[in-house]
Amino acid sequence: xxxxxxxxxxxxxxxxxxxxxxxxxxxxxxxxxxxxxxxxxxxxxxxxxxxxxxxxxxxxxxxxxxxxxxxxxxxxxxxxxxxxxxxxxxxxxxxxxxxxxxxxxxxxxxxxxxxxxxxxxxxxxxxxxxxxxxxxxxxxxxxxxxxxxxxxxxxxxxxxxxxxxxxxxxxxxxxxxxxxxxxxxxxxxxxxxxxxxxxxxxxxxxxxxxxxxxxxxxxxxxxxxx
Numbered sequence: 001x002x003x004x005x006x007x008x009x010x011x012x013x014x015x016x017x018x019x020x021x022x023x024x025x026x027x028x029x030x031x032x033x034x035x036x037x038x039x040x041x042x043x044x045x046x047x048x049x050x051x052x053x054x055x056x057x058x059x060x061x062x063x064x065x066x067x068x069x070x071x072x073x074x075x076x077x078x079x080x081x082x083x084x085x086x087x088x089x090x091x092x093x094x095x096x097x098x099x100x101x102x103x104x105x106x107x108x109x110x111x112x113x114x115x116x117x118x119x120x121x122x123x124x125x126x127x128x129x130x131x132x133x134x135x136x137x138x139x140x141x142x143x144x145x146x147x148x149x150x151x152x153x154x155x156x157x158x159x160x161x162x163x164x165x166x167x168x169x170x171x172x173x174x175x176x177x178x179x180x181x182x183x184x185x186x187x188x189x190x191x192x193x194x195x196x197x198x199x200x201x202x203x204x205x206x207x208x209x210x211x212x213x214x215x216x217x218x219x220x221x222x223x224x225x226x
Contacts, residue, residue: 032063032064032066032225032226033063033064033223033224034061034062034063034064034223034224034226035061035062035064035074035221035222035223036059036060036061036221036222036223037058037059037060037061037062037219037220038058038219038220039056039058039059039217039218039219040055040057040058040217040218040219041055041058041211041216041217041218042055042056042215042217043056043186043187043214043215043216044186044187044188045084045168045170045184045185046185046186046187047172047182047183047184048183050088051187052084052086052184053084053085053086054082054083054084055083055085056080057080057082058078058079058080058081058099059078059079060076060077060078060099061076061077061078062075062076062077062103064103064105069107070106070107070110071105071106072104072105073102073103073104074102074103074105075101076101076102076123077098077099077100078098078100078101078123078125079096079097079099080097080098080099080125080127081094081095081096082094082095082138089131089136090131091129091130091131091134091135091136091174091176092136092138092172093129093131095127095128095129095136095138096128096129097126097127097128097138098125098126098127099123099126100123100124101121101123101124102122103119103120104120104121105117105118105119106118113151113152114149114150114152115148115149115150116147116148116149116150117147117148117150118145118146119145119146119147120143120144120145120146121142121143121144122141122142122143122144123141124141125138125139125140125142125170126138126139131176133176133177134175134176134178135174135175136172136174137172137173137175138170138171138172138173139170139171140168140169140170140184141167142167142168143167144164144165144167145164145165146163146164146165146193147162147163147164148160148161148162155199156198156199157196157197157198157199158196158197159194159196159197160194160195160197160207160209161192161194161195162192162193163190163191163192163193164190164191164192164213165189165190165191166186166189166190166191166214166215167189168185169183169185170183171183172184187214188213188214189214190213190214191211191212191213191214191215192211192212192213193209193211193212194209194210195208195209195210195221196208197223203224203226204222204223204224204225205221205222205223206220206221206222206223207220207221207223208220209221
């Protein structure tokens with residue numbers, strides 16, 4: 001696992017979001033939840049002259065609020081550590097930073113043992129790496145749409161499977177003995193995943209999730225509903 005340091009650059013984000021959807025009869029405006037993701041994954045970033053495997057360790061916190069019985073939105077805040085062992089620039093081999101974003105979840109089907117959800121997430125991410133005589137700022141945007149199928153065979157246990165489509169666009173901004181801006185994007189936009197979730201009590205749960213396709217890796221998920 002890459003070494004985590006505290007070097008980072010400031011990041012800025014302007015987010016505009018308009019949400020509207022008719023509320024159902026049982027809509028409870030007080031429902032919200034907090035989710036903590038611990039993720040470790042590998043993704044191929046495509047530069048103009050080379051494809052670089054990027055290992056990301058991410059601690060992601062998400063706060064969701066309900067906008068209706070079948071719709072909720074969230075604010076996302078992340079700490080990131082990325083590693084590129086084959087990056088030709090020394091300052092690009094390790095970098096740390098932060099991410100900020102939003103997400104939306106819409107329930108398409110809600111039955112006792114079967115649920116179908118549509119979700120969308122957008123993240124702005126910025127990390128900073130340095131070597132003796134140069135620095136690298138990685139700045140990238142990701143937007144992901146996914147379709148989740150959830151099976152609930154027991155009151156405390158559920159299984160998840162789904163597919164996703166991800167758009168990634170970014171730049172590595174190098175300064176020092178070499179100054180240049182190098183664009184990059186994703187190698188493969190399609191992904192798939194599977195996981196399970198176990199309720200620990202009436203309002204809490206813990207889950208595991210495995211990713212394939214665009215991202216290779218997994219995450220540990222802690223959730224608490226308020």
